[in-house]
Amino acid sequence: MPDTTAKTAFWAGARNGAPFILMAAPFALVYGVLAVEAGLTLAQTMGFSVLVIAGASQFAALQMMVDNAAVALVLLAALAVNLRMAMYSAAMVPHIGPAPLWHRALVAYLLFDQTYIASVARYDDGPQMTVGQKVAYYFGVATPITPLWIICSLIGASVGATIPDSWAMDFALPLFFTALVAPMLKSLPHVVAAGVSVAVALVLSGLPSGFGLIVAALCAMLAGALVEQWTETRA
Amino acid sequence: MTYSAGQIWLIIALLGAGTFAIRFSFLGLIGDRPLPPFVLRVLRFTPVAVLPGMVAPLILWPPATDGAFDPVRFACGVVTLAVGIWSRSFYIAVAAGAVTLYGGLLIV
Secondary structure (H helix, E strand, O other), X not given: OHHHHHHHHHHHHHHHHHHHHHHHHHHHHHHHHHHHHHOOOHHHHHHHHHHHOOHHHHHHHHHHHHOOOOHHHHHHHHHHHHOHHHHHHHHHHHHHOXXXXXXXXXXXXXXXXXXXXXXXXXXXXXXXXXXXXHHHHHHHHHXXXXXXXXXXXXXXXXXXXXXXXXXXXXXXXXXXXXXXXXXXOOOHHHHHHHHHHHHHHHHOOOOOOOHHHHHHHHHHHHHHHHHHHHHHHHO | OOOOHHHHHHHHHHHHHHHHHHHHHHHHHHOOOOOOHHHHHHHHOXXXXXXXXXXXXXXHOOHHHOOOOOHHHHHHHHHHHXXXXXXXXXXXXXXXXXXXXXXXXXXX
């Protein structure tokens, strides 16, 4: 009875995805608040949350737009933040590759850090899962987090204008991004990449908005990859 | 922000399409063909390459103080980073940073 097992997989995914709302809800609330404070309309704020639906890149785009960076640079910086998802996409292929195209398109739309991490961990634990069960599990993980992301963006955008300056919401983005990156600094190449990114961005901060960051990110990616390759060939 | 509504919607549309293209890349179009190992290696470093460079100037020269160094915001950044590295947890790092920020703003 493939129907029942898919249903079981879906609910297992939903249970395992539920804790992610702890991170997504405040992140989306703050995004909504900052977006309207930056000058976006409610529709534009929600446009980002529904069409882009990728928190870190929405914050990145917002930051570049507050700096009045050129449209191309806003896009470059925000898309650079999302490039890691190409890796996630590649990692899903061995599991979901045989599913129908529209399933894969929906999986792609919902490919967040959380859905990727939770699903790939489950697939590695349960190699006997069928493709249908894997897809059902994945949609289960995405089910609590996705509507919540959109609703909390809306709430944040609706109350945003009423939040006083003393709450220091201006610092939410540096706080969130630092907290996101710090746990990733677990190997020398990652530390080098982050250090190069900071150093180059600070040195080039006088350039027109956004240029310095793009150059810094390219240098940092290359530095991280080269150091990693170097440490591996020495090992 | 000095963009026209049209420019903002252009950013939203292109960022949405671009992000979907990245997510759909292997699942939909490239399929099972493997990428060159060095490309995969470089891609792995994108979050750690982009976010620190974006955040560092905001921590050192916060817009809220018109770019003047602010000991409270700087301390918040340092504490968040240190606690995040030590705890390996986003939540604990955010909590520690928020306590530092609000505690510092109350005292100063």
